[in-house]
Amino acid sequence: EVQRAAAQIQRANSSFWPRAHLESSYMHTNVPMHAFGAILNQQDFRPTMNFNDVGEVDNLNLRGVVSVPLYAGGIRFAQRAAAVAQYEVAEKRAEVARLELERAAAATFYSIIKGRRFIEAMDAQVDALQKNLRIAEQRRDAGTLLKSDVLHIEVELARARENQLRAANAETLATQMLRSLLGIEDEAFEIAMQPPELPDPSAETTDARPEHAL
Numbered sequence: 281e282v283q284r285a286a287a288q289i290q291r292a293n294s295s296f297w298p299r300a301h302l303e304s305s306y307m308h309t310n311v312p313m314h315a316f317g318a319i320l321n322q323q324d325f326r327p328t329m330n331f332n333d334v335g336e337v338d339n340l341n342l343r344g345v346v347s348v349p350l351y352a353g354g355i356r357f358a359q360r361a362a363a364v365a366q367y368e369v370a371e372k373r374a375e376v377a378r379l380e381l382e383r384a385a386a387a388t389f390y391s392i393i394k395g396r397r398f399i400e401a402m403d404a405q406v407d408a409l410q411k412n413l414r415i416a417e418q419r420r421d422a423g424t425l426l427k428s429d430v431l432h433i434e435v436e437l438a439r440a441r442e443n444q445l446r447a448a449n450a451e452t453l454a455t456q457m458l459r460s461l462l463g464i465e466d467e468a469f470e471i472a473m474q475p476p477e478l479p480d481p482s483a484e485t486t487d488a489r490p491e492h493a494l
Contacts, residue, residue, distance in 0.1 A: 282374050285367035292360035295450055298348045307339040385461040388454055395451040401446040409437040 309315050315337040413433045419425035426449070459469060 282367070282370045285363070285370040288363040289360070292356070292363040294416055295349065295356045295359065298346055301343075301345040301347070303341075303343040303345075305339075305341045307341075309339075381461060385458060388458045388461060389471070392451060392454045392458065393473060396448055396473065396480060399444065399447045399451060402440060402447055405440045406437065406444055409433060409440055409459045413437055470473065 307318065311367055318337045318339040362388070413430070416430045416433050420427060420430050455469075455471065458471070459465070
């Protein structure tokens, strides 16, 4: 869009430039009427010429015209001003699109960090429930714990494993989305667990945001 708007500015500016036209034509004839007209145009008329048999005539015509626009009622200035305004809008829109892409990439990055920490918590929960299940099975075998209590721990373990699998799938999808947002396909890709420090937004940076100018 920005390139197209820049082309419109160049087109509007070209209306102020001089224009040169080159034209050429060539005629070969033996028709007396056409040949006689060509002879007159070439200022090659002779009184002794036979008008009924002037022979064959070649006529090569070259023409060059240079025109300079002087006044067009202000339409050229209006067209150029409109093209410049359209270019500025296109630039702002491109900046907004870039910021939106950055925002989406940042949101996806933090969702990956959050997802990985949740996976760590799920891993710890699964490990703890597995240990509890082993202890509960030992107590059940010893007759000091009911089977229903063991079944309750098994249900909790199954639910934790399901959450663990969902979290891993969500983290994989978020990583693929971040690759797509960053334009990374097959290259090596590693995400740091420590997010970068970002400055706090101020009133000045808010006023300078391009979407406020649209």
